[in-house]
Amino acid sequence: MFENAPEKDKCYICVNCGKKVKSLFKKYSASVLKLTDCESCHNVADKYVEYDVVIIIIDLVLLQKTAYRHVLFNVDFKNFWKLSVILLLMEAYSELMRSSPERVIKTNEDEKPFLNEFNEMADFLFYKLSLNVAIKTSCFMLVLYFLTKMYCKVLRRDVIDFVSVWKTLTISSFGTFLLLPSLMWDTSVQEFHLCVVSLYTTMSQLLAYTALCNCQKFWSIITIFSAYYCKTFCFDFLDAVYTNIVNNI
Numbered sequence: 221m222f223e224n225a226p227e228k229d230k231c232y233i234c235v236n237c238g239k240k241v242k243s244l245f246k247k248y249s250a251s252v253l254k255l256t257d258c259e260s261c262h263n264v265a266d267k268y269v270e271y272d273v274v275i276i277i278i279d280l281v282l283l284q285k286t287a288y289r290h291v292l293f294n295v296d297f298k299n300f301w302k303l304s305v306i307l308l309l310m311e312a313y314s315e316l317m318r319s320s321p322e323r324v325i326k327t328n329e330d331e332k333p334f335l336n337e338f339n340e341m342a343d344f345l346f347y348k349l350s351l352n353v354a355i356k357t358s359c360f361m362l363v364l365y366f367l368t369k370m371y372c373k374v375l376r377r378d379v380i381d382f383v384s385v386w387k388t389l390t391i392s393s394f395g396t397f398l399l400l401p402s403l404m405w406d407t408s409v410q411e412f413h414l415c416v417v418s419l420y421t422t423m424s425q426l427l428a429y430t431a432l433c434n435c436q437k438f439w440s441i442i443t444i445f446s447a448y449y450c451k452t453f454c455f456d457f458l459d460a461v462y463t464n465i466v467n468n469i
């Protein structure tokens with residue numbers, strides 16, 4: 221999933237202090253390499269170069285900023301957009317399950333898998349929710365990108381592109397996978413479960429954004445919560461537009 225292949229003329233980041241380093245390691249032979257030390261903090265610039273992917277994922281789950289810096293800056297993770305699509309569909313499915321509790325109760329009584337009970341209306345609802353989630357996530361990303369661009373411009377820092385913001389948001393939203401147990405086995409605890417997942421995802425987004433911009437936590441909190449506010453406003457606006465269209469048909 222993560223590739224550590226260094227590219228020529230690419231700048232890397234020390235995972236400890238966030239300063240730039242020219243390379244992560246020096247290769248002496250096919251099997252011998254030496255990790256580079258950071259000139260600013262004098263620690264090994266990126267210890268994760270030698271680590272297995274599983275260890276990196278565990279550190280991401282444990283909200284280690286060093287792991288986020290490694291994935292965001294020092295690896296070539298091109299397929300993050302696929303993860304983004306999976307997360308989008310999972311969130312839409314979660315909203316579908318919460319918006320049709322009577323359907324779940326009915327299917328539980330019948331002791332049949334609820335997926336087989338979805339009719340055309342449920343399919344349409346799922347497509348509508350997927351579109352809603354896609355628009356909301358885009359709104360969240362655009363606000364985040366705009367505020368990040370403004371931050372970089374004011375402090376005269378290197379510009380952070382939209383793809384980096386998208387990648388950060390995707391990787392820090394993997395907490396959505398924690399919805400799986402609730403979606404699959406016990407829909408009765410879903411609201412409480414959803415709160416826990418939302419809290420964890422927000423914490424992970426705050427940490428990932430801090431790692432991306434190497435900024436103060438205060439600015440991360442302002443940025444992420446502003447983006448959340450705009451996302452919620454966008455959701456209410458979409459809901460009002462949809463209700464208006466349905467009433468006029």
Ligand SMILES: [Zn+2]
Nearest residue numbers: 234237258261
């Ligand atoms: Zn350093």
